[in-house]
Amino acid sequence: MTDNTTDAxxxxxxxxxxxxxxxxxxxxIVHETSRERETxxxxxxxxxxxxxxxxSGLFPKTLQTHAVDGVSFDLAKGETLGLVGESGCGxxxxxxxxxxxxxxxxxxxxxxxxxxxxxxxxxxRPMRRDMxxxxxxxxxxxxxxxxxxxxxxxxxxxxxxxxxxxxxxRVQELLELVGLNPEHVNRYPNEFSGGQRQRIGIxxxxxxxxxxxxxxxxxxxxDVSIQAQVMNLMGKLRKELGISFVFIAHDLGIVRxxxxxxxxxxxxxxxxxxxxxxIYEKPQHPYTQALLSAAPDLNVVRGAEPGExxxxxxxxxxPINPPSGCRFRTRCWKAQEICAAEEPLLTPAEGKPxxxxxxxxxxxxxxxxxxxxxx
Amino acid sequence: MTAGPGxxxxxxxxxxxxxxxxxxxxxxxxxxxxxxxxSQEGRSPFQIAMARLRKDRIAIxxxxxxGVFILMGILAPVLANLEGQSPTETHYDLVGNDTLxxxxxxxxxxxxxxxxxxxxxxxxFVYGIRPSxxxxxxxxxxxxxxxxxxxxxxxFFGGWVDQVVxxxxxxVLSLPVLLMAIAMVPxxxxxxVGNAPSQSQTQMIRILVLMIVLVGFGWxxxxxxxxxxxxxxxxxxxxxxxxxxxxxxxxxLFKEILPNLTSIILVSITTALPAYIGxxxxxxxxxxxxxxxxxDWGLDISLAQVQMQNFALPLLVPLIGLLVVVLCLSLLGDxxxxxxxxxxxx
Numbered sequence: 243m244t245d246n247t248t249d250a251x252x253x254x255x256x257x258x259x260x261x262x263x264x265x266x267x268x269x270x271i272v273h274e275t276s277r278e279r280e281t282x283x284x285x286x287x288x289x290x291x292x293x294x295x296x297x298s299g300l301f302p303k304t305l306q307t308h309a310v311d312g313v314s315f316d317l318a319k320g321e322t323l324g325l326v327g328e329s330g331c332g333x334x335x336x337x338x339x340x341x342x343x344x345x346x347x348x349x350x351x352x353x354x355x356x357x358x359x360x361x362x363x364x365x366x367r368p369m370r371r372d373m374x375x376x377x378x379x380x381x382x383x384x385x386x387x388x389x390x391x392x393x394x395x396x397x398x399x400x401x402x403x404x405x406x407x408x409x410x411x412r413v414q415e416l417l418e419l420v421g422l423n424p425e426h427v428n429r430y431p432n433e434f435s436g437g438q439r440q441r442i443g444i445x446x447x448x449x450x451x452x453x454x455x456x457x458x459x460x461x462x463x464x465d466v467s468i469q470a471q472v473m474n475l476m477g478k479l480r481k482e483l484g485i486s487f488v489f490i491a492h493d494l495g496i497v498r499x500x501x502x503x504x505x506x507x508x509x510x511x512x513x514x515x516x517x518x519x520x521i522y523e524k525p526q527h528p529y530t531q532a533l534l535s536a537a538p539d540l541n542v543v544r545g546a547e548p549g550e551x552x553x554x555x556x557x558x559x560x561p562i563n564p565p566s567g568c569r570f571r572t573r574c575w576k577a578q579e580i581c582a583a584e585e586p587l588l589t590p591a592e593g594k595p596x597x598x599x600x601x602x603x604x605x606x607x608x609x610x611x612x613x614x615x616x617x
Numbered sequence: 618m619t620a621g622p623g624x625x626x627x628x629x630x631x632x633x634x635x636x637x638x639x640x641x642x643x644x645x646x647x648x649x650x651x652x653x654x655x656s657q658e659g660r661s662p663f664q665i666a667m668a669r670l671r672k673d674r675i676a677i678x679x680x681x682x683x684g685v686f687i688l689m690g691i692l693a694p695v696l697a698n699l700e701g702q703s704p705t706e707t708h709y710d711l712v713g714n715d716t717l718x719x720x721x722x723x724x725x726x727x728x729x730x731x732x733x734x735x736x737x738x739x740x741x742f743v744y745g746i747r748p749s750x751x752x753x754x755x756x757x758x759x760x761x762x763x764x765x766x767x768x769x770x771x772x773f774f775g776g777w778v779d780q781v782v783x784x785x786x787x788x789v790l791s792l793p794v795l796l797m798a799i800a801m802v803p804x805x806x807x808x809x810v811g812n813a814p815s816q817s818q819t820q821m822i823r824i825l826v827l828m829i830v831l832v833g834f835g836w837x838x839x840x841x842x843x844x845x846x847x848x849x850x851x852x853x854x855x856x857x858x859x860x861x862x863x864x865x866x867x868x869x870l871f872k873e874i875l876p877n878l879t880s881i882i883l884v885s886i887t888t889a890l891p892a893y894i895g896x897x898x899x900x901x902x903x904x905x906x907x908x909x910x911x912x913d914w915g916l917d918i919s920l921a922q923v924q925m926q927n928f929a930l931p932l933l934v935p936l937i938g939l940l941v942v943v944l945c946l947s948l949l950g951d952x953x954x955x956x957x958x959x960x961x962x963x
Binding site for chain 2: 338367371373374379382384385386389396400401430433446
């Protein structure tokens with residue numbers, strides 16, 4: 243595979259994208275025919291509250307920010323779950339909880355059948371090998387004082403994966419795998435571009451041969467042309483190495499391209515979860531519909547009639563004091579009394595047990611297309 | 618170093634500028650060309666800062682001046698021998714009944730002698746830089762080390778540890794330095810050696826007092842700086858990445874965070890140095906620091922002030938020496954902090 247390392251989009255990339263999608267679709271079909279999936283990660287009722295002090299009057303009151311409030315999902319081996327939602331909805335917190343950079347308030351995280359939610363840092367250390375994070379900011383995620391050799395070599399050293407004299411060879415191998423020049427091992431992060439840095443971050447995550455990678459908006463800080471390269475790289479690695487991904491993003495186009503299943507989050511809760519086709523073609527939760535309709539539609543540029551656009555009014559409510567009942571009701575056009583009184587639970591759609599919606603009035607809306615199909 | 622986007626860009630530009638000027642083909646963002654380039658070695662932020670420093674003319678001049686003074690201190694015995702005088706030898710025969718020297722300068726005493734005791738001014742000048750520098754350097758290093766460790770602990774662990782360290786810093790900063798120094802001399806002397814200390818014992822106590830004052834009050838500044846930096850760095854993604862790789866806390870603290878504090882540590886030491894030299898001379902002038910017959914600029918200034926109207930040279934020599942050294946060290950410290958923080962460059 244001759245991967246392009248220069249930071250310019252080439253027509254070949256687009257072709258790759260198209261081919262890739264075909265391959266993925268084939269994979270998805272395999273998934274669907276054999277639903278006997280081997281679960282890698284099972285998250286149940288995950289809750290994270292951050293304490294915040296509010297100074298009103300003489301004594302500070304400690305309040306809780308409900309960053310993540312009862313999130314459940316599972317992930318099969320080799321599968322990719324997309325977590326989407328607007329800023330502040332708890333997707334990043336969920337990612338950090340799954341990789342245990344944060345301690346969950348309650349709930350369980352079963353990784354290969356073992357609950358790691360309340361493990362101590364020491365017990366957790368050997369487990370860290372199996373799950374890795376790819377970060378959003380390629381400028382902040384690499385230690386500026388280290389050479390590439392030290393950055394990518396650190397996990398090898400920490401876990402003693404390779405004898406000391408072989409570290410350099412292994413790092414060069416990893417650099418090649420992510421499409422960077424292996425001779426650049428002695429360079430510092432400041433000498434690379436954003437896309438190259440993100441590749442270094444990916445190489446570091448791959449160094450421990452993880453089973454799960456949580457990618458926290460890995461391309462949102464990059465140029466669009468480089469986004470495609472990095473996404474292709476991750477797609478290639480996923481296929482070759484069979485790694486499961488939790489892919490956190492707000493770019494709906496990329497999520498559609500990359501993920502098998504998608505969970506839509508709103509204010510710390512999953513409001514709708516299902517296979518890619520269900521979410522994009524038959525969204526049922528009003529928030530999912532609003533989100534999809536907000537994405538720019540390239541067909542309009544090509545002369546098609548602009549589709550219906552759902553405009554949400556108001557701001558995201560404060561997670562310190564979330565609305566009663568359905569959290570989306572304050573901005574929902576369908577809200578009725580029951581929405582304030584009773585919290586809707588994730589319930590399977592008719593005839594589709596895999597597609598769950600947390601809404602009292604679910605309704606299929608299928609004319610909201612995101613991203614033009616390349617074919 | 619919390620370089621914003623602007624700083625990063627500037628650094629990148631300078632890297633490429635340096636690479637172009639050295640004729641290397643390993644240009645930025647062009648890995649394929651790098652294969653043919655002669656150098657695959659990268660330049661660390663430290664090396665980049667040093668290169669920037671080397672281009673700073675004021676920094677070079679100041680470094681040279683400071684170097685000359687340090688050399689003078691090292692070669693003090695040789696220089697004093699040239700003149701044929703010792704810094705601690707008294708010449709009562711050259712001092713009149715009014716305690717003023719009987720002459721200005723002559724071939725034996727190039728810069729004259731001091732009042733009262735008739736010490737040779739030149740010999741005391743070349744020797745006088747020694748105690749100032751030794752005390753200031755050791756106090757600066759010690760206070761920075763303590764400050765950095767306390768700051769790292771406070772910033773990294775946070776919570777009650779941070780609060781306790783914060784109270785300590787506030788407490789230290791609220792104490793009156795001068796009062797403490799003056800009061801400490803008799804107290805410590807009484808505690809350690811009793812009522813009649815010998816000359817060497819007094820000297821030891823004075824050095825101890827100077828160190829306690831300088832270090833005891835000096836660690837609070839770097840501690841605050843480092844605490845803030847570590848606090849923000851703890852949230853940086855590379856620290857999170859190290860944690861998610863399973864790095865133990867000690868590794869995160871000393872291998873990931875500490876190298877990023879280089880600039881703060883360097884700047885803290887280089888700004889503390891001139892300040893401490895000044896404080897040391899000041900306390901010695903006030904009679905709290907070193908005692909005669911030790912050659913020390915602060916002591917010399919206090920000795921020479923009585924003859925100022927009569928003959929100012931014995932006063933001006935240590936005074937100008939002090940001024941030049943402190944000024945050059947301060948400018949050098951500023952240049953170093955600018956080299957490491959291009960955002961703050963004027």
